[in-house]
Amino acid sequence: MSTRTAVVTGASSGIGEATARELAAQGFHVYVGARRVDRLRRLADEIGGTALELDVTSEDSVRAAVDAIERVDVLVNNAGGAKGMATVAESDLDDWRWMWETNVLGTLRVTKALLPKLIDSGDGIIVTVTSVAALTAYDNGSGYTTAKHAQGVLHRTLRGELLGKPVRLTEIAPGAVETEFSLVRFDGDQERADKVYEGIDPLVAADIAEIIGFVTSRPSHVNLDQIIVKPRDQADAGRFARRA
Ligand SMILES: NC(=O)c1ccc[n+]([C@@H]2O[C@H](COP(=O)([O-])OP(=O)(O)OC[C@H]3O[C@@H](n4cnc5c(N)ncnc54)[C@H](OP(=O)(O)O)[C@@H]3O)[C@@H](O)[C@H]2O)c1
Numbered sequence: 001m002s003t004r005t006a007v008v009t010g011a012s013s014g015i016g017e018a019t020a021r022e023l024a025a026q027g028f029h030v031y032v033g034a035r036r037v038d039r040l041r042r043l044a045d046e047i048g049g050t051a052l053e054l055d056v057t058s059e060d061s062v063r064a065a066v067d068a069i070e071r072v073d074v075l076v077n078n079a080g081g082a083k084g085m086a087t088v089a090e091s092d093l094d095d096w097r098w099m100w101e102t103n104v105l106g107t108l109r110v111t112k113a114l115l116p117k118l119i120d121s122g123d124g125i126i127v128t129v130t131s132v133a134a135l136t137a138y139d140n141g142s143g144y145t146t147a148k149h150a151q152g153v154l155h156r157t158l159r160g161e162l163l164g165k166p167v168r169l170t171e172i173a174p175g176a177v178e179t180e181f182s183l184v185r186f187d188g189d190q191e192r193a194d195k196v197y198e199g200i201d202p203l204v205a206a207d208i209a210e211i212i213g214f215v216t217s218r219p220s221h222v223n224l225d226q227i228i229v230k231p232r233d234q235a236d237a238g239r240f241a242r243r244a
Contacts, residue, residue, distance in 0.1 A: 004121075005071045006216070007031045009056055009110055010079030012039040014179030015129060018209035019076055021047055026213060031069055034079065054079075056106030062113050072117040074216055077107045077128040080151070082144040082185040091143060099147040107151050111158070115167075123220050124167040127212055128155040132175045132230065138237045144185075145237075159225065168223040170215045175230030175237070178202040199242030200233035 006023045010016035011032035017039075020030045024047035032040045032047075033054030040051035052068060055061040056079045080103040083095035107128060118124030133145045134152035152171060159169040182193035196202075208229065215224050233241045 002071065003027070003029045004073040005029045005031065005069070006074035006076065007033065007052075007069065007072055007110075007114065008076040008078060009033045009054060009106070011043065012036040014181060015174075015177060015205045015208045016076070016078040017043060018205035019078065019212050020049060022206075022209040022213040023074065023076075023216065024049055026217060028074065028216075031065075033065055056110055057101040059109060062109045066110075066113040066117075069114075069117070071121060072114050073121045073123065074125045074127070075111065075114050075118060076212060077110060077126065077151075077155075079106055079110075080129070080147075081181055082133075082141075083187075084143065084185065085140040086143070087140055088142050096143040096147075099143045100150070103144075103147040104150045104154065108154060111154075118167050119165055122166050125170065125216055126155070126158070126167060127170045127172060127215055128152075129208070130155065130171050130173045132173055132228065132237045134171075134173055135228070136237050141237070156226075159223075166220075168220075170224045171226045172208060172211060172215075173226065173228045174203060174208055175228075175234045176200065176202045176240075177205060177208060179205050199244065200231055200240050202231050202233075203229065 006028040008016050008020045011020045012034035020032045024030050030049035031052050032043055032049055033052040035055050037053050044051040052065045054065045083098050130152040131148045134148035137145050155171050178197050182196045186192040
């Protein structure tokens with residue numbers, strides 16, 4: 001049997017990078033995709049995978065990346081993130097566009113392009129990393145919560161549409177994970193990003209990667225539909241127990 005192959009989007013940092021390492025350790029050949037190719041090359045060298053220059057907001061970039069891949073058993077839709085924390089009244093349309101393009105349309109583009117190969121594999125798995133923001137609304141977060149809700153509904157719709165086909169679908173909805181996520185959200189403001197994790201023990205990228213590794217190592221008849229995972233210090237999207 002030829003080597004099973006995984007594609008991880010947003011693998012240049014955080015959850016995607018940790019997931020690529022986890023899947024490589026399970027014996028997958030991993031295609032790591034993102035825009036920062038220098039980081040991807042270092043990771044690919046380390047895990048014996050393949051770096052793929054990929055911008056999920058670009059149709060041409062997705063097409064070129066997909067054409068370079070022959071076989072796909074696992075797709076991890078992980079590329080995404082948030083921009084800003086604004087009320088609806090003060091929302092920035094460019095930030096909304098970034099969040100919808102990356103999280104929602106990016107997931108749609110990549111999934112649509114790889115679906116025939118996932119079906120052809122005979123036992124495909126699509127893991128989509130949404131968020132607790134896909135399940136609840138919070139103040140000042142509408143650009144992100146609406147995008148993550150839409151991404152979640154897209155993924156859950158596919159679960160029904162692919163019924164009878166050899167493809168499993170798992171949504172992972174994490175709470176706070178300490179990655180570059182908040183640095184991106186706050187436009188490189190490290191102090192503001194650090195405050196998000198102050199006084200709590202957040203999840204780390206490897207926590208999510210290990211869960212994805214559990215998903216991909218279940219037997220073919222087992223479909224984990226949705227996994228919500230939060231730090232012990234977090235009860236809901238905006239509700240934390242912070243130590244002084
Ligand atoms: N951290 C959290 O608290 C948390 C909680 C729940 C859900 N999530 C979700 O988890 C996923 C991973 O985030 P993370 O926490 O690991 O944050 P991160 O460290 O900022 O990683 C985000 C990844 O997405 C990639 N990306 C962004 N725009 C892209 C584009 N247009 N095309 C391709 N790749 C793109 C980035 O790579 P490049 O910049 O190199 O392209 C990077 O590799 C996201 O979907 C995020 O919404 C995070």
